[in-house]
Amino acid sequence: MRTAFQSVTSVVILYIVSSHRGWMCRSCGLAMFRHHTNRSLLGGWWGIGVIAIPIFLLFDRVRLRRVLRLDPPRPTPGVAAHSPVPLDPGKPVLARPGGILAIVLLTLLVVVVGCGIVAVTTSS
Numbered sequence: 044m045r046t047a048f049q050s051v052t053s054v055v056i057l058y059i060v061s062s063h064r065g066w067m068c069r070s071c072g073l074a075m076f077r078h079h080t081n082r083s084l085l086g087g088w089w090g091i092g093v094i095a096i097p098i099f100l101l102f103d104r105v106r107l108r109r110v111l112r113l114d115p116p117r118p119t120p121g122v123a124a125h126s127p128v129p130l131d132p133g134k135p136v137l138a139r140p141g142g143i144l145a146i147v148l149l150t151l152l153v154v155v156v157g158c159g160i161v162a163v164t165t166s167s
Contacts, residue, residue: 044113046072046106049099050079053092060095070129072110076103077136084141088148 047064061082063075080103087096116129136142 044068044072044110046110048072048075048079048103048106050082050087051092051095051099052082052086053088053090053095055090058087058090058092058095066125067110068116068129069110069113070116070132071126072107072113073132074130076107076110077132077134077139079103080136081139081141084136084139084145088144 045064045066047062049060049062052059052061061079063079067075080100083096083099087093087099118124133139137146
């Protein structure tokens with residue numbers, strides 16, 4: 044299936060969008076999804092790119108759903124593949140550094156907002 048996965052990396056006001064487009068089997072598509080999601084979750088928080096993270100994650104997730112409907116990869120006689128074996132999908136997103144960082148940052152955000160709400164309601 045022909046598809047694309049994208050990631051965003053940002054530093055203050057600069058951002059870089061990376062993408063990988065091409066024909067992918069189920070394993071290769073899952074590997075690219077996990078790679079680009081991890082890259083966005085690691086590098087997108089540090090600047091204006093934080094606005095784009097949910098958008099990229101949503102679009103990549105929709106593309107992944109289509110890829111996961113494919114059958115597991117198998118050799119097709121007479122068809123030459125770019126890679127002799129499918130890519131290894133590796134660890135799930137939440138077991139990668141980007142997923143762990145996202146959980147930590149979101150937890151800190153919830154704690155800070157929660158403490159702010161508690162401080163406002165107790166001072167009133």
